[in-house]
Amino acid sequence: MIQISANCVGCGKCVSTCPFGALSLVNRKAVASNACTMCGACVSGCPVKALSLPATGAAKKDLSAYKGVWVFIEISDDGKTQKVRPVGFELLSKGRELADQLGEELCAVIIGNNIQPYFTELSQYGTDKIYAVEGPAYARYNTAAYANAMVTLIKKYNPSVVLYPSTYIGRDLSPRISSELFVGLTADCTGLSIKEGNLIQTRPAFGGNIMADIKCPDYRPQMSTVRPNVFKKVVTTPNRMAQIVNEMISVPAEASRVRIINTHMDPPAAGMKLDEAEVVIAGGRGMKNQEGFNLLETLAGELGGTVGASRAAIDLGLKPKEQQIGQSGVTVSAKLYVACAISGAVQHVVGMEHSDVIIGINKDANAPIFNVCKYGLVGDAHQILPRIIEQVKNAKK
Amino acid sequence: MNIIVCIKQVPDSTQVKVDPKTGTLIRAGVPSILNPYDHFALEKALEIKAKTGAKVTVLSMGPAQATAVLRLALALGADEGVLLSDRAFAGSDTWATSYALATAVKKIGQYDLILCGQMAIDGDTAQTGPGIAFHLGIPQITFCESIDANGSQVVVKKLIEGGHQILEADLPVLVTMTMPHDYVAKYPSFMAAHKAQDKATYTWTAADIGADPHKLGLEGSPTRVDRIFPPPARQKGEMFSGSAVELADKFVEILKKESVIK
Numbered sequence: 001m002i003q004i005s006a007n008c009v010g011c012g013k014c015v016s017t018c019p020f021g022a023l024s025l026v027n028r029k030a031v032a033s034n035a036c037t038m039c040g041a042c043v044s045g046c047p048v049k050a051l052s053l054p055a056t057g058a059a060k061k062d063l064s065a066y067k068g069v070w071v072f073i074e075i076s077d078d079g080k081t082q083k084v085r086p087v088g089f090e091l092l093s094k095g096r097e098l099a100d101q102l103g104e105e106l107c108a109v110i111i112g113n114n115i116q117p118y119f120t121e122l123s124q125y126g127t128d129k130i131y132a133v134e135g136p137a138y139a140r141y142n143t144a145a146y147a148n149a150m151v152t153l154i155k156k157y158n159p160s161v162v163l164y165p166s167t168y169i170g171r172d173l174s175p176r177i178s179s180e181l182f183v184g185l186t187a188d189c190t191g192l193s194i195k196e197g198n199l200i201q202t203r204p205a206f207g208g209n210i211m212a213d214i215k216c217p218d219y220r221p222q223m224s225t226v227r228p229n230v231f232k233k234v235v236t237t238p239n240r241m242a243q244i245v246n247e248m249i250s251v252p253a254e255a256s257r258v259r260i261i262n263t264h265m266d267p268p269a270a271g272m273k274l275d276e277a278e279v280v281i282a283g284g285r286g287m288k289n290q291e292g293f294n295l296l297e298t299l300a301g302e303l304g305g306t307v308g309a310s311r312a313a314i315d316l317g318l319k320p321k322e323q324q325i326g327q328s329g330v331t332v333s334a335k336l337y338v339a340c341a342i343s344g345a346v347q348h349v350v351g352m353e354h355s356d357v358i359i360g361i362n363k364d365a366n367a368p369i370f371n372v373c374k375y376g377l378v379g380d381a382h383q384i385l386p387r388i389i390e391q392v393k394n395a396k397k
Numbered sequence: 398m399n400i401i402v403c404i405k406q407v408p409d410s411t412q413v414k415v416d417p418k419t420g421t422l423i424r425a426g427v428p429s430i431l432n433p434y435d436h437f438a439l440e441k442a443l444e445i446k447a448k449t450g451a452k453v454t455v456l457s458m459g460p461a462q463a464t465a466v467l468r469l470a471l472a473l474g475a476d477e478g479v480l481l482s483d484r485a486f487a488g489s490d491t492w493a494t495s496y497a498l499a500t501a502v503k504k505i506g507q508y509d510l511i512l513c514g515q516m517a518i519d520g521d522t523a524q525t526g527p528g529i530a531f532h533l534g535i536p537q538i539t540f541c542e543s544i545d546a547n548g549s550q551v552v553v554k555k556l557i558e559g560g561h562q563i564l565e566a567d568l569p570v571l572v573t574m575t576m577p578h579d580y581v582a583k584y585p586s587f588m589a590a591h592k593a594q595d596k597a598t599y600t601w602t603a604a605d606i607g608a609d610p611h612k613l614g615l616e617g618s619p620t621r622v623d624r625i626f627p628p629p630a631r632q633k634g635e636m637f638s639g640s641a642v643e644l645a646d647k648f649v650e651i652l653k654k655e656s657v658i659k
Contacts (some may be wrong), residue, residue, distance in 0.1 A: 214621070368417075
């Protein structure tokens, strides 16, 4: 349970901040119930510092020995051609900022076969060093082989930060590594910064409309995953060649316990991919059913766009998970983004707020979505959309 | 063959609302459900049981009321349920959670296949499955849509960026499952639930599983919340209200103004 000292003045500020409703005021003092998960969300908000987590006996490591911001570079693999996934460049660009603030070097880690052709491009994002683990055994992603290589490198060079793309591979690999190293791992970060030497990992958390800063003050390296398109790639050193450090690491025998039989790529989708679309028509829980989404599909068709959905609509099974826009889905930056019957929880907003023109349609004039809209229409999307479609069709004639 | 399915009780995300003032979830009165990914994983385990006669044990960690998801799993056809419940687990992040669950798996002892949902819908991290696999020293295959198992191997269909792979693995292995978007969870009949009442559930504490107290709860959790804060406030744009026809015409006017259409 969270510890509440005698300093508590009973101001009640913590009561409303607790994401689990575990705090209440009894006789003008804060009291925690059994619902307390010891998440620590209330601690920093207490004006008299009366709240604290129980002290842990975690052995303090010498953290000064850990230096360097690393980015795991993922190679896309459709079984035929290979290239570096752009999210790697995005993470290097953010990694450069973090490395500058820490006064440490930025390193790319790339594991694969025939990877030299990528070194020039990887060097352009302010990259100081490239750790390269190469060999035919690394041609295809394998959890045991890649995790062993990463753990070996991390133990040898002690970086302070390691960033991973939040892709199928990054999300498979990173928790395996954090488990072995006994370090923290924060999923799907939407912001990264440095405070007092610690990596501050910002993400929506606790399911509500709240952002949280997560840190790992007593453990190194600090590890995060980040979805594609969250950070912008910025070439800062177009003519630099990073120092290449080749590492020979043999593949452990257990890697052969999991074998790829074959790889199937989906045929190119009929519409545009969500993260590349210039026009996105998105629907939320309020679109209610398939007929509601059919209206969105029709409008998207007329405007040359594609349809996305909020987490709430995905949970109702109205769209496949790949069409989810938000923190744990796709991040879009469209020229036109239309949010239909989406309330605008922060999980959704972080995935679309960088769009140029955002139009919201919602029955509730107080819906948070209107805080990010250039234009807000207060009304029922089910009633408004049919006429919009008709008018757009007329305008095109 | 012995299968262990790791399951979690979560608030029903389709029914929670957010307090507009504090931004926190209004949890009061919201029903708890079996995490849908875990529900799917359990159904896959039961399909393997139907084919091979495997024994299916369900394992969960949570407060005493999480027994409800064990009972649901037993009614659906699982053979035995284990709940880890102890204040010593409070404050666990994914590191400490996966350590505790793996330690419980070792106490259960016999296992060939461990199935998990890819993630819990109240956390979305997808880290606990791989963590359990590491602590057990067995391979993992994550984000699988389908699974077939015989006595010595599994064959799975695993999602990758832009497609999927078919993989095979030797047992023992841990597989995390993701369900198709139109998946509808099965629920047991009243009779099945009634008949399952005699099936055994066990509640274990940290001491029961012989866990290292330094790897549990807060002490076993490297991550800390530094602070929580409301999403940054922004300038509200132009707001319009009126009849559906007026709003539709306004929308088209905006599209023209922004040069989306002519």
